[in-house]
Amino acid sequence: MSAAPGSDAILARMMTLHPKVIDLTLDRVWRLLAALDHPERRLPPVIHLAGTNGKGSTQAMIRAGLEASGDRVHAYTSPHLARFHERIRLAGELISEPALTDLLDRTHAANGPDPITYFEITTAAALMAFAESPAEWTLLETGLGGRLDATNVVERPALTVITPVDLDHQQYLGETLEEIAGEKAGILKRGVPCVVAPQHEAALEVIEAKAARLGVPLLAHGQHWHVTTERGRLIYQDERGLLDLPLPTLRGPHQLVNAGTAIAALRALGQDEAACEAATRAQWPARMQKLGRGPLVELAGGAELWLDGGHNPAAGAVLAQTLRELPERATHLVCGMLNTKDIAGYLRPLAEVAQSLQAVSIPGEVNTIPAAETAAAARTAGFAQVAEANDVAGAIRAITAREPGARILICGSLYLAGHVLRDNG
Structure with a gap:
């Protein structure tokens, strides 16, 4: 049975x-x-x-x-x-x-x-x-x-x-x-x-x-x-x-x-x-959440690891303001978004506060924007350093190899945030 x-x-x-x-x-x-x-x-x-x-x-x-x-x-x-x-x-x-x-x-x-x-x-x-x-x-x-x-x-x-x-x-x-x-x-x-x-x-x-x-x-x-x-x-x-x-x-x-x-x-x-x-x-995950433990945090080593699920232009603006109010530290984004969102509007304010962006596709999501498109949009939005990564872990490795003490923010989608929370235990 x-x-x-x-x-x-x-x-x-x-x-x-x-x-x-x-x-x-x-x-x-x-x-x-x-x-x-x-x-x-x-x-x-x-x-x-x-x-x-x-x-x-x-x-x-x-x-x-x-x-x-x-x-x-x-x-x-x-x-x-x-x-x-x-x-x-x-x-x-x-x-x-x-x-x-x-x-x-x-x-x-x-x-x-x-x-x-x-x-x-x-x-x-x-x-x-x-x-x-x-x-x-x-x-x-x-x-x-x-x-x-x-x-x-x-x-x-x-x-x-x-x-x-x-x-x-x-x-x-x-x-x-x-x-x-x-x-x-x-x-x-x-x-x-x-x-x-x-x-x-x-x-x-x-x-x-x-x-x-x-x-x-x-x-x-x-x-x-x-x-x-x-x-x-x-x-x-x-x-x-x-x-x-x-x-x-x-x-x-x-x-x-x-x-x-x-x-x-x-x-x-x-x-x-x-x-x-x-x-x-109040506690609410993936809203400018600092990750304190788990495999991705261990992978990040001495870097700070943050997670946010905002995904529209207004969310991009408040996220940029939040980053400005944190203690000064080189900030790098890992970003994946859905194709139903205004990616340029979201990224434009963030280009003013982050040094680089690693673009990823959201695993298992039919409506994900391919990493190459996110990377292209990031360049248009004003990011000086842009690269693509196969996944979030790969993006973290690439960032920490260049800057071990960086602030890393994974952002762009609640769906991406969900994958990160699952992968990070």
Whole structure:
């Protein structure tokens, strides 16, 4: 008698259900949720997050704050880095393999042979897991956009959050900031408060107009709350007062914005004590993460090894600023990206702060940009020294052979980051 299939086998089976063309619609999701007896109606209070950058870090900070106050928190995020289980956190713990296998099996059976995207069917599975497990809160992060995202099925969340909106996924969300902001603002629900992170003026106008139509109380950065640094401390202020807190544990100036957004969200929910813990307890891999041990770290020897999964122009800009704020050290990039991304826009700001770039292809990814194309784009973006490597390990060897004490940053894609985390144990 053969063993029951594990979660990887069921996930592979789910991939075969994918429609021939991705058309953003909620019809397939509604059909499956009905077959599952509507788990989206039985969730603990939901905090729903959309945005281009910072969703994962902001969600991690909100979760850290709520858990520090003793609450149990479900959390859904994507994509995963090393294992699919990272996407579904039940009452604070990553879902176990037996629980995930059972969940996917039941969701797959309920869907039958009907076409549905991988993200849609796995989101339905996550919602079912959350409905069946006790907790005080549910954190839902959109996968793509907001209006037609598979997570946008909760009729009345407790709160919505829109992190900074920028250009990304234009093939699905629109070519302009206004169009993309309109899709992100699709998570707004009549009368439900929304915390809004710093935005380009064009994006903010769209969000404000949608909020006005729906009677949504907005808590917008620069109007209703402010965050800054002063003497190595995080200073947050809103109409209820001022908080003087330690800086976020997650590195980079953009994490100050994410921390402010998380604090604003927690205070909007009446979780003032949780707000004080949000920034300092959060952990989120592949967001300017310094790797401290593992085979790749040993290979790097005396070099610093860092990892970041940002992949659009705004992420490139904040990454460059983060590097400027680190102690001075020669910096070299190992970069691999997907062909759905604006590689030139991402690399241009980084060319100002890094001495060289080693281009790699992302292993096992059909949509990877070949290393030769990444190398060509890096030269165009202004990198003086550019080379290609067969893999990340080869790139690290090439850099440390020239400069043993370098700072090495592996960057360009969450998919590349996932491979690095797996390879590095």
